[in-house]
Amino acid sequence: MNTAGALVTAATPRVPLLDAASAPLTARRYFSDGDPGPIVAALASVPELLEVTLPFLSTVLSASALDARTKEIVIVRTSAVQECRYCIDAHSVVALDTGLTVAEVRTLSERSPASLPDEREAALLAWIDAVAGATGPVQDSVAARLGASYRDYEIVELTLLIGATMMLNRFCTALSLPTSTEVTMRLTEEGLV
Amino acid sequence: MTAIAEAVRAGELPGRVWMYSNYHCNLACSYCLTESAPKVSKRELTSEAMIGVAHDAADLGFTALGVTGGEPFLLPDMAHRLAELGSILPTVGLTNGTLFTGRRLDAAEELAGTDVALQISLDSADPDVNDAARGPENFAKVVAAIPALVERGVTVRIATTGQDPDAVAAARLCALHRDLGVPDEDHVVRPIINRGRAAEAGMGVDVTESDLPAELTVTADGAFWSPFGPTVVAGQLDTDLLLTRTTVPLRVPAQTLLGLLQGRPAGADSTLNIR
Ligand code: SF4
Numbered sequence: 001m002n003t004a005g006a007l008v009t010a011a012t013p014r015v016p017l018l019d020a021a022s023a024p025l026t027a028r029r030y031f032s033d034g035d036p037g038p039i040v041a042a043l044a045s046v047p048e049l050l051e052v053t054l055p056f057l058s059t060v061l062s063a064s065a066l067d068a069r070t071k072e073i074v075i076v077r078t079s080a081v082q083e084c085r086y087c088i089d090a091h092s093v094v095a096l097d098t099g100l101t102v103a104e105v106r107t108l109s110e111r112s113p114a115s116l117p118d119e120r121e122a123a124l125l126a127w128i129d130a131v132a133g134a135t136g137p138v139q140d141s142v143a144a145r146l147g148a149s150y151r152d153y154e155i156v157e158l159t160l161l162i163g164a165t166m167m168l169n170r171f172c173t174a175l176s177l178p179t180s181t182e183v184t185m186r187l188t189e190e191g192l193v
Numbered sequence: 194m195t196a197i198a199e200a201v202r203a204g205e206l207p208g209r210v211w212m213y214s215n216y217h218c219n220l221a222c223s224y225c226l227t228e229s230a231p232k233v234s235k236r237e238l239t240s241e242a243m244i245g246v247a248h249d250a251a252d253l254g255f256t257a258l259g260v261t262g263g264e265p266f267l268l269p270d271m272a273h274r275l276a277e278l279g280s281i282l283p284t285v286g287l288t289n290g291t292l293f294t295g296r297r298l299d300a301a302e303e304l305a306g307t308d309v310a311l312q313i314s315l316d317s318a319d320p321d322v323n324d325a326a327r328g329p330e331n332f333a334k335v336v337a338a339i340p341a342l343v344e345r346g347v348t349v350r351i352a353t354t355g356q357d358p359d360a361v362a363a364a365r366l367c368a369l370h371r372d373l374g375v376p377d378e379d380h381v382v383r384p385i386i387n388r389g390r391a392a393e394a395g396m397g398v399d400v401t402e403s404d405l406p407a408e409l410t411v412t413a414d415g416a417f418w419s420p421f422g423p424t425v426v427a428g429q430l431d432t433d434l435l436l437t438r439t440t441v442p443l444r445v446p447a448q449t450l451l452g453l454l455q456g457r458p459a460g461a462d463s464t465l466n467i468r
Contacts (some may be wrong), residue, residue, distance in 0.1 A: 006197070010365060016429075018432060020434065022431065022432050023432070023433065024431055024432050024433065024435035024436070025402065025418060025433075025435070025436065025453055026436070026449060026452075026453065044432075045432065045438075046437075046438045047436070047438075047449075048437040048438065048439055048445065048449070071337065119427060
């Protein structure tokens with residue numbers, strides 16, 4: 001069974017989730033194509049924060065110099081370490097769409113230490129666990145193992161991606177943001193719930 | 194000169210900044226935009242906050258202030274606050290006019306000779322019609338307060354709100370306000386807006402932001418496009434016309450408002466005469 005699936009599922013959001021009718025003036029464009037999801041709907045209550053947070057998140061989380069598979073490994077694994085139900089669910093779907101297998105997603109979303117056969121990805125998982133799963137300095141050996149597989153600028157981006165994901169993890173978990181029905185249905189179809 | 198000052202001077206941005214001093218009220222009018230009543234959440238701005246907004250507004254190049262609520266004069270120092278605001282920029286204070294007896298009337302004398310006008314609501318020359326929307330004894334209290342304030346040298350305007358503004362502006366009401374010492378140019382007539390309690394009762398005209406003057410409005414919950422923005426329905430503050438939660442410094446919401454105005458298509462102004 002997926003350990004993450006045993007986490008307490010958030011029932012009711014702790015803050016209002018705005019809709020198209022209640023979206024503030026500068027937030028309306030995010031609602032023009034339908035429901036933008038609960039992160040935007042929650043952030044819309046403070047439109048000046050939405051205005052800067054969304055472009056930041058979109059830049060850090062979407063296509064970049066890092067390949068999409070690597071980015072989804074980071075996001076799903078960080079979310080699992082942080083025990084964020086919302087982010088694990090949402091990004092399990094994105095990870096599957098990116099080409100990760102159901103077995104890989106299941107491994108990454110477990111709270112217990114995860115492993116992938118490729119050394120590059122195994123080094124990355126160790127880095128994620130050290131950054132997102134602990135406080136204080138990260139061991140030199142973990143950094144050296146990562147450095148053997150990634151260039152410096154990639155390490156910068158990977159680490160910022162972990163940090164941004166952690167911010168989202170705590171935001172979504174603390175505010176009890178709900179997983180959408182579509183995501184739950186897809187995860188059920190894939191046997192991930 | 195700031196971009197705000199240039200926009201105000203060019204007529205792109207209205208010069209008045211409004212403040213909601215509080216949301217509670219001794220009345221509970223049927224069309225109230227803010228669902229105000231005696232026991233609602235007060236959502237007060239402190240005197241220091243209001244003076245701060247006024248100084249910021251003046252520094253940015255705004256040219257006038259407005260204070261509304263709720264009933265501002267439920268705050269005991271309101272006359273003094275208004276006098277202070279009026280020393281910074283010309284100020285209009287909206288009030289239901291029902292509290293000007295005894296000490297409050299005496300306190301209002303501080304407004305004589307200042308750059309402050311009180312705008313008092315009076316909806317009809319017919320006491321029954323007026324009181325149907327605004328509550329028992331409202332007419333009698335208002336027609337007693339207006340001349341008492343005028344006698345003390347306070348500038349008074351009258352605001353009439355009605356389903357059919359042309360009908361309520363009928364000759365009898367104009368004759369009455371002249372009798373009370375308020376000239377025609379100080380009588381404002383406006384429609385009921387379909388927001389707040391009026392929306393729940395199915396009253397008033399539907400509006401969007403293009404129908405409402407883009408007057409920057411500061412409340413305890415953030416800054417809004419127009420004093421008709423921070424309305425309340427079923428106890429919840431409407432957010433559709435929210436600009437920013439940040440109100441200090443005032444340039445943050447002011448720049449957001451200006452950005453929205455400058456991005457607006459030409460000819461988007463309303464003809465609804467909502468003031
Ligand atoms: S309309 Fe004005 S006077 Fe009437 S309840 Fe609302 S705030 Fe009070």
